[in-house]
Amino acid sequence: MPVDSRPSVRVSFCHTTLMVGPPKTLQDLRRIEAAVRVTCRACGRVHLLDREELIAQRMNERRSCEWPIVRADLSCRACHEPNVRVDGVPFAENAVELRQRRSTMLMINLSLVVLDQAARQSARERPAEEAVRLALRVLHPHVADNAMLTEFWRQAMDRKEMVYCHPQLVIRWIVGRLVARGYAVWAELR
Numbered sequence: 001m002p003v004d005s006r007p008s009v010r011v012s013f014c015h016t017t018l019m020v021g022p023p024k025t026l027q028d029l030r031r032i033e034a035a036v037r038v039t040c041r042a043c044g045r046v047h048l049l050d051r052e053e054l055i056a057q058r059m060n061e062r063r064s065c066e067w068p069i070v071r072a073d074l075s076c077r078a079c080h081e082p083n084v085r086v087d088g089v090p091f092a093e094n095a096v097e098l099r100q101r102r103s104t105m106l107m108i109n110l111s112l113v114v115l116d117q118a119a120r121q122s123a124r125e126r127p128a129e130e131a132v133r134l135a136l137r138v139l140h141p142h143v144a145d146n147a148m149l150t151e152f153w154r155q156a157m158d159r160k161e162m163v164y165c166h167p168q169l170v171i172r173w174i175v176g177r178l179v180a181r182g183y184a185v186w187a188e189l190r
Contacts, residue, residue, distance in 0.1 A: 023088060026055050026065040035092035039085040040076035047077050048089065048097045053105065057184045077182055105184060108142055111135035112175065112189045115152060119167035122156040132157060143177050 023029055029036070029051050036049040058065050063073070071086040092098065114135040118127035136149045143149060148170060156167035175185050 023067045025067055026051060026058070026070055028067070029088050032088070032090040033092070034088035034090045035098055036070075036074075037087055037089045038074050038076065039087075040079060040081055041083045041085065042081040043076060043079045045076060045078050048092065048101075050098050050101055050105075053101070053184045056187075060187050060190065104142075107138050108178065108183060109186045109189065111138040112171065112178075112185065115139075115156075115171055115174070116168075116189060118156050119152075119171055122167055127156060129157065139174065139178075142181065142183060143174055144181070145177060148174050148177065 023034075026036075035051055036054055038047045038049060040046075054070075055065060058070070064070070074084060074086050075082045076084055112135075114131050118132045118135075121127045132153070136153065140146070140149060152167055152170040152174065155170055171189075175189055178185050179190070
């Protein structure tokens, strides 16, 4: 029996290889660095969703990340029409729209962290006014409810020995509004 003269090569299968066939889960899209594209058949708008943001959002809501279920669940963000085409866009990690979305989400989440720290600090002393004001300005176009932001300012900053102040409750309202508008808020802030 002839002996194989080829050197032994150890083959390891890792998640960096390209996919063979359609994806089975959202996590499979990591292999091809794909984003999720949602094309509305009713209004014609195209939305490019960040894969990692979508995975985090679905995991936090305890929803399935299986690709057929995700495709059936998604709807148009503009007209809320469920009649959409969902597909993965390979190698879309550096798309301008995704970078803008990520920076927006980072600013929103960091602003919520500042408000959370201010709410915790307001029970002991007056929080830093400039930081709270900047965080509220960042959140204003995304929350689209001036009353909530004004209420947080009143609860956290304009305390005059009020016993019923609950700025943490107002943060929960703000987070609820952001989640309802489609923003992925960090799990620690929900």
